[in-house]
Amino acid sequence: MFENLTERLSRTLKNVSGRGRLTDDNIKDTLREVRMALLEADVALPVVREFVKRVKERAVGSEVSKSLTPGQEFIKIVQAELESVMGESNEALDLACQPPAVILMAGLQGAGKTTSVAKLGKVLKEREKKNVLVVSADVYRPAAIKQLETLASDVGIDFFPSSVEQKPVDIVSAAVAHGKLKFYDVVIVDTAGRLHVDDVMMDEIKDIHKAANPVETLFVVDAMTGQDAANTAKAFNDALPLTGVILTKVDGDARGGAALSVRYITGKPIKFLGVGEKTDALEPFHPDRVASRILGMGDVLSLIEDLERNVDKSQAEKLAKKFKEKKGFDLEDFRSQLQQMKNMGGMGGMMDKLPGMSQLPDNVKDQVDDRMFLQMEAIINSMTKGERSRPEIIKGSRKKRIATGSGTQVQDVNRLLKQFTQMQKMMKKMQKGGMKNMMRNMKGMMPGGGMFPGR
Known part of the structure; x- marks a missing residue:
């Protein structure tokens, strides 16, 4: 997300970073570039105008701090205004009510x-340890009810049955009554969508809203529709008392116009970002962290939260114990690390959150392909237990068998073994406590330095 905007702004803000002082003249070109970057990112025009105006007012004013250069101060102002336009801080769901809390x-x-x-x-x-019930009031789309039932089963939450013969209002009333009876903390109501905003749909959802009396009414919108997302949200907000927005498919949106427009156009906060198809790919929206990512400064806090949520504690302890006992790092451990990385959204997802990654050349970014990690895992899966624990025994005929079993070439197996050997050396440095040596080794394993050679 935001790749195009990040690249354009990073390049633009470099031009102002060496200025001695900020004046109307020397920031004029930079502001024009910022405006163009935002428009290309499909940010709504009123948002762009207000954003550029506020940045200019603050930049040529008296806000330059003694501890920063004027160029650094300008970047700080841009970051603060990005946060401001997106809502400044994360607004969590307000579920403080007599249970069940209904979310529409x-x-x-x-x-x-x-x-x-x-x-x-x-x-x-x-994360909140709530007892959740979901219900579908979408009686128009074929298989919508079945889809929600399947998804609910996948994530381990309860599903309230409904059928296409029922009226949506009756379904919702029955689900909320059942939620009260069975002491559910939260009831989430899925409503029917349409291909466009129409009066019949709006009237129906108003009736559902009245019957459900929700504490949260969330508008779900596709980030890839850009500023149209904000305009559609406004149309819904005029008809319904929205409390927030969930922005979906942000992993497929390189522009970011929706995230920067929704709050300003609707006055409602973005509460969550959908960042992939997996059922755990929903992140709370933190404007400060997103602003940091847009400016190429990474999002280390979210990365730490990802680690805490997705890293298998028992596997980590097992590996730490092996290190302590000076036992070698084998291909079983390597596979475990690849799987944990996959759980965190892959290398691409991690790189988005690391500071400075936007500065990497395109040819280097292109080499960091998650498909390569899936291939590596497939190769290791095709090995025997003995081969994983003693990779040195993998020679000619074994390599051919492993390549055939994983649908790869012998050179792919050779590449994996070479990369594993480098990783093994790095782990030995860590065991010996030679952090400087280990860091030097890691640098050599970064893209372009041997770990991900051109394919």
């Missing part, structure tokens, strides 16, 4: 509403 999900067809219902249910169950 609204949106257009194809925005990812049903998947978001399941993702949100999983977040509330696992």
Whole structure:
């Protein structure tokens, strides 16, 4: 997400970083570039105008701190204004009410509403320890009810049955009554989407809203529709008292216009980002962290949270114990590390959150392909237990068998073994406590330095 905007802004802000002082004249070109970058990112025109105006007012004013150069100060102002336009801080769901807290999900067809219902249910169950019930009031789309039932089963939350013969209002009333009776903490209602905003749809959802009396009414919108996402959200907000927005498919959106437009146009906060198809790919929206990512400064806090959530503690302890006992790092350990990386959204997902990654040349970024890690895992899966623990025994005929079993070439097996040997050396440096040596080794394993050779 934001790749194009990050690249353009990083290049633009470099031009102002060496200025002695900020004046109307020397920031004029930079502001024009910032404006163009935002428009190319499909940010709504009123948002661009207000953003550039506020940055200019602050930049040529008296806000330059003694501890920063004027160029650094300008970047700080841009970051603060990005945060401001997106809402400044994360606004969590407000579930403080007599249970069950009802969450109503609204949106257009194809925005990812049903998947978001399941993702949100999983977040509330696992992170908030809530007892969650989901229900579908979408009686128009074929298999919509079955889809939610399947997703609910996948994430381990309860599903309230409904059928296409029922009226949506009756379904919702029955689900909320069942939620009260069975002491559920939260009931999430999935409503029907349409291909466009129409009066019939709006009237129906108003009736559902009245019957459900939700504490949260969330608008689910596809980030890839850019500023149209903000305009659609506004149309819904005029009809319904929205409390927030879930922005989906942000992993496929290189522009980021929706994230920068929604709050300003609707006055409603973005509460979550859908960052992939998996049921755990829903992140709380933190404007400060997203602003940092847009400016190429990474998002280390989110990366740490990902680590805490997705790293298998028992596997980590097992590896730490092996290190302590000076036992070698084998291909079984290497496979375990690849799987943990996959759980965190792959190398691409991690790199998005690391500071400075936007500065990497395109040819280096292109080499970091998650498919390569899937291939590496497939190769290791094709080995015997003995081969994984003693990679040195893998010679000619074994390599051919492993390549055939994993659908790869012998040179792919050779490349994996070479990369594993480098990783093994790095782990030995860590065991000996030679952090400087280990860091030097890691640098050599970065793209372009041997770990990911050109394919």
